[in-house]
Amino acid sequence: MLAVVPPPVTVRAPSKINLHLGIGDQRSDGYHEISTVFQALSLSDDVTVAASEEPGVDVQGEGTGTIPRNSDNLAWRAVRLLAEHVGRPEDESGVRVMIRKEIPVAGGMAGGSADAAAVLLGLSALWDLDVTREDLGTLAGKLGSDVPFALSGGTALGTGRGDQLVPVLSRHTFHWVLAFDNRGLSTPKVYGELDRLRAVGDPPRVGSYDPLVEALASGDPRQLALLLGNDLQAAAVSLRSNLRRTLRAGVEAGALAGVVSGSGPTCAFLCTDGDSAVEVAAQLAGAGVCRTVRVAHGPVHGARIVDGEDSP
């Protein structure tokens, strides 16, 4: 009798930026207590999971030379975690993961987290599992602080490690220009640098997210621009001083405001509308302050199946 091989499943998972990122104290588990407002952006990775006799991870696209292909890869850890969770660890040896990357690697836009979220959703369809989105969210939190948001998308307030999510009302679409740096930044190093800066001085703190949440509800990009803020920015700039120039160049190119995304080094620039974003991107690309620029909009959906089985 022939075994039925399920068709491959492709999932699109979004990048994120932090419109507001407030970092609190370091906890006993080494993580910092944070309060953040995430927005999912149209810049996304497509991840295909397929039954295969050659298990492993393939990566194409943005910055792929630097991604681990072995069991350190977060996407592969997602395969293992889901297989263990549903009691079929033997199945992991029959899975191939193919990642088409647009999200910069180690760029502060949660690209690895997006890929892991995509694997959880894609495999639950490939294996026809009876797991809810809520279960997937719990597994996502075990893989990394940003993975639950990559599943849920939209605009959300994140607390705890950033994994406790509540949706936030966001009216209208916002238009962004993203400036990628030449090399990535390590998230633990950027948190460590913030701890160091706080031990020797008093870097600025973003304060409450309430005004920003109101600006999102109003949908006015000019109002939102005044309220973007990231406690990790000072640390990212301290490790990568060229980011100061990039941030200035985006505003000089006509953006309403710029902010380092998460732990950086990607800088995100809010623009008045889509046309302005295209102009800002062209001018910023010509300024020679970054490796490459992209235009994106948000909020967009969390990880979702774009080809293959229906979503669970």
Ligand code: C5P
């Ligand atoms: O959760 P994730 O693996 O993405 O976190 C990577 C690193 O970033 C952690 O090991 C920790 O050093 C730092 N981090 C933190 N506090 C957070 C999130 C991440 O200190 N809330």
